[in-house]
Amino acid sequence: MPMNRTYSGPSDLPTTLPIFPLAGALLLPGGQLPLNIFEPRYMEMFDDAMRGERIIGMIQPAEGADAPAGERQPLRAIGAAGRITQLSETGDGRYFVILSGVARFRILSEVDSQKPYREAWVDFSPFPEDFVPSAAVPTKQRTELNNVAFFLAQALRLEIARNDVEAMPDADMISVFAMIGPFDPAEKQAILEAPGLLARADLLLALGEVALSRALKGAKPLQ
Secondary structure (H helix, E strand, O other): OOOOOOOOOHHHOOOEEEEEEOOOOOOOOOOEEEEEEOOHHHHHHHHHHHHOOOEEEEEOEOOOOOOOOOOOOOEOOEEEEEEEEEEEEOOOOOEEEEEEEEEEEEEEEEOOOOOOOEEEEEEOOOOHHHHOOOOOOOHHHHHHHHHHHHHHHHHOOOOOOHHHHHHOOHHHHHHHHHHHOOOOHHHHHHHHHOOOHHHHHHHHHHHHHHHHHHHHHOOOOOO
């Protein structure tokens, strides 16, 4: 989804972000993450973001699972900032949101705030590659990714046409595959922390092949 604002480097982004901890959520630079927002604290977060820079920091809990409401669990060190490119009211007290990934960040420290949601001082400078166009994935590797993604989708009983997989730009295909694949939170974190698109493609292919092998052998229940 195109953005009305472009970001050419770390200085274009805020130094503090509202932080949305969510286990298993993966937002990659250039990717998109759909969210259903219903908790009052997060609805307030998105209201505030819409009045400001429209940037949300997505990050995973360090323990790999969401904490009960009211608990402030430890967080992973690295997350990804996304711009709100769609927000709609559902009519039943929820927001449907799409975040478009901008760049990864490293948490420096949390902000001492009275707001119901968490905020943190962040640093985007360790990830300059997120602000430049990604190199293309080599044709052979892209073909292998297409095959693994398509057959894994079939094993997961997801209705995805092979032509649709093949037609996606490299970054979009990798983002979608990483989100829908049966990868655990630690594997998704590793995909996020891969240094660039080519390294991310390598890792995703390896994880996808393992997941496909498990699915075909029935060694692990599909998620």
